[in-house]
Amino acid sequence: MPEQIPEDSVGLVTPRMMHFDAPLALACGRTLEEYDLIYETYGELNADKSNAILICHALSSDHHAAGYHSMEDRKPGWWESCIGPGKVIDTNHFYVVSLNNLGGCKGSSGPTTINPATGKAYGPDFPIVTVKDWVESQTRLADNLGINSWQAVIGGSLGGMQVLQWTIDYPQRIRNAAVIASAPKLTAQNIGFNEVARQAIMTDPEFHAGRYNEHGVVPRRGLMLARMLGHITYLSDDAMRDKFGRELREGSINYGFDVEFQVESYLRYQGQSFVDRFDANTYLLMTKALDYFDPAADYDDDLGKALAGARSNFLVISFTSDWRFSPQRSREIVRALRNNNHNVSYADIESPHGHDAFLLPIQHYLDVFGAWMSQLVKEVSA
C-alpha cells in the first residue's frame, strides 16, 4: 500500500467496461458475435479530441498501466514509470487509453469470460486472435470514445507490434507511432521458446485440453515453467549475473534438488506467483499472436512495402542487452521505414537489463522518449 499516492501518479483509477454488439470477424475465420473490452483512461480528452494516446500491452500485461485501483494496492500499474502528470507520457496534456486485449484474462472477453452462446466460460473455445484482430477491436474502442485519430499509439514488445499494425491498417488514424523493444516478426528461436512454453502448459495433465476450470484444477506446473522460462529471456545474461551471480541461498552447496542458488529461488517464485494471476489459455493465445505476427508476409516478405502506406512519425527504441528482441530487429524496422522516407527517430539505449528495460526508469531512455513526446505535446497545444 502506498503510504500516500505520489504526486506524479495518476492516482486512483477505475477500469471501465465497454460492450460491443457488432460482430468482429477474426483472421482465423471465426467471428466474435459480441465482446467486451476493459480499459482505463488517464488525463482528460480535449475539446477537439486531438490529444488521445493509445497504450498497447505486451504478453502478460493488461489495461492497468498507471495509478492505483485502491489505497490497498501494493503496486501501481505496469508503466507507472512513464505515464503520469509531468512524466514522459504526460497526463497533464494527453488523454491516455489503455485496454486489455481480446483473449486476455483481466476483464476483456477471453477464455475466462462467459461465452454468451453457451452461458459458460469460453475456455479453450475462445478463438485464436491476432495482432491485426486486436487493432480492429481497438478501432472500435476509439470510435466509441469519439477518437477519430490517435495523437500516438505506443507499445513495447508485443505492444510495439500492435503499433506497427496500426500504421499499416489505419494510417489515417495514427499520427505518431512509438515502437519500443519490438520486432517486425519473431525469429525461429523466439518461436522455439514460445513452443516450449506452450508444450509445458499443454502437456500438463491438469490442462485437460484447456478445460481445466471444468475439472476444478489449474495447469500450475505448466504455467509456472512457461513463466520461469519467459523470465530468463526477459533478463540479460549480465543482468542475471549482477542480480544473482552464483550466490547461494543458504551460503553453501547442499547437494540436493531443493533451491540452492538465488536465481533458482527467484525463478521459482516468479513462476509460482504467476499461476495465481494469469490464465493458461490466455498465455497460449498471446504466444500465438506473437508467433503469427509478420506484416511483411502479405507484401512479398518486404517490410518496406508493408509500411509504405504508413503516414505516422515513428519513434523506434531498442536496448543494447535485449536478446529477446535484439537491437538488430529494431534496426530492420528503422531501415524499412527510412527506405520509404518515413520520419523516424531511432535510439539504441545502453542498458544491462535485457528486454525488461522498456519498463524501467532508465534516464537516457526517458530523455529520448520524453523529447519525442514533448514534440507531440506542442502539436496538441497548438
Add this chain to the structure above:
Amino acid sequence: MPEQIPEDSVGLVTPRMMHFDAPLALACGRTLEEYDLIYETYGELNADKSNAILICHALSSDHHAAGYHSMEDRKPGWWESCIGPGKVIDTNHFYVVSLNNLGGCKGSSGPTTINPATGKAYGPDFPIVTVKDWVESQTRLADNLGINSWQAVIGGSLGGMQVLQWTIDYPQRIRNAAVIASAPKLTAQNIGFNEVARQAIMTDPEFHAGRYNEHGVVPRRGLMLARMLGHITYLSDDAMRDKFGRELREGSINYGFDVEFQVESYLRYQGQSFVDRFDANTYLLMTKALDYFDPAADYDDDLGKALAGARSNFLVISFTSDWRFSPQRSREIVRALRNNNHNVSYADIESPHGHDAFLLPIQHYLDVFGAWMSQLVKEVSA
C-alpha cells in the same frame, strides 16, 4: 546402417566394463562402495604407454564417441568427426579412451543400474556427483589401464570442465589439455535454464520423486521439455533462422496449437526421441554437476590461483555464435592461464552453429585443433 564402414572410421567397436571395488568418497559426503565404468578404446596403446588420450563427454553424451557398435547402426559415435585414423584425434597414433561418467545412463553406475546394497536400481538414491568426482573415477580407470599420464585429456562443454579439473587435481598426469566450448563456471542464466529443465522433470506427475521405474512410468513430458529447451540453447539464433526460418510445415497458418512452424516440429521430435534414450534422474545429476562446477571457489574466486599448479599445455577453443558458453567465457580461462605463464593456444572459431559447433566438422576448427594435435603426435613418436 552404413553401406560399408568408411575407411577413416575406427570401425566396429565393443564397449568394455570395468568394475571398481575400492570405495569412492564423493564431494557430497557420500561414498560409492563399488561401481562400474563402461568405456571404449580406439587405437593401440604403445609400449611405453605414452600415447593415451582421454575423451570427456558432455551433458547427454556417453562413452560411444567413435565407430559403430554393429553393421546395423545408423549413426556412428558422437565425435566421429574428430576421432579416427587420419583424423584430428588420430587413432593411428593415439590410444583413445572414452567412458560414460558415473551417474550416467549408458552402462556406468548410475540411477538405472543396480545398487548392490539393495539389489534394486539406484533411481533417485544415486548420489550427486561432481566434476571432481568424475576426475577421481577417471584416474582409477587410468590406473587399471596402466596409464600413468595422459598425452592429452580432451572435452567439449561439460567435458571441458573435466579437462580443467584434471589440470588442477592431477597436474602430473595430464601433459596436454584441450578445453573446447566450455566455461570456468556457469552464469546465473545457465543455472536458470538448468533449473527450468529440472523443474520440468521434477514437477512431472510421473516423476514420483525419482521412483518412476517402480511405478512403471517415465516422466516423458518433463524430459521432453528439458530437451526442447536444451536444444534451443545449443543452437544460435542465426543457426535456427538458417535451418528453419519461419517456414510452415503445411505451407500456411492453421490457427491452432498443433505443429505449425518447422522449428516446432524439430523441437518436438528432438524432445520426444530423447525420452526413449535418456534417463530423467541422470539428466538431473548432470545438470547439477554443471551448476556446481566452479574450481575458483576454493581459491578466493581467483581462477588463476586455481590453475596456478597446472603443468599442461592448453588448447582453448570457442565458437563465435555460442551463447550457452560464449567466447567471453573461454577468454576468462585463457586470461587466467596466461597470467600464470601457462602455454596456451586459443582460437575463437567463426561459426553460425552455436554451442553445437564443437561437434561439427568445421574446417577452420579442424585445422586449428589438428595443428595442435599434430604437435602431440610428434611428442609421442619421438
